[in-house]
Amino acid sequence: MDNPQTKTISETADMLQVPVVTIRHFCNRGLVPHVRRNAKHQRIFEPWQIDLLQILVGMKQAGFRPRELRRYSALYRQGGKTSAPAAAPPSSYC
Numbered sequence: 001m002d003n004p005q006t007k008t009i010s011e012t013a014d015m016l017q018v019p020v021v022t023i024r025h026f027c028n029r030g031l032v033p034h035v036r037r038n039a040k041h042q043r044i045f046e047p048w049q050i051d052l053l054q055i056l057v058g059m060k061q062a063g064f065r066p067r068e069l070r071r072y073s074a075l076y077r078q079g080g081k082t083s084a085p086a087a088a089p090p091s092s093y094c
């Protein structure tokens with residue numbers, strides 16, 4: 001049985017207000033990794049994948065280039081490893 005938080009590609013497209021073909025395009029280009037399929041062979045998206053798709057859709061609508069979408073997707077998948085360590089505030093602030 002599927003996780004109740006997962007969504008099919010149609011449900012995800014409706015949620016994000018984009019055509020299904022847009023989501024397929026992102027998946028086929030490797031921007032959304034580890035997409036599972038259900039018994040009907042439909043793509044199934046986890047909440048984190050839907051979050052990533054939402055960001056990618058917004059970036060595409062804002063005019064970001066495919067190369068920039070790929071870069072962002074790669075950084076997103078790395079998670080916190082891409083963040084620089086927080087610097088301590090200067091001693092004059094303490």
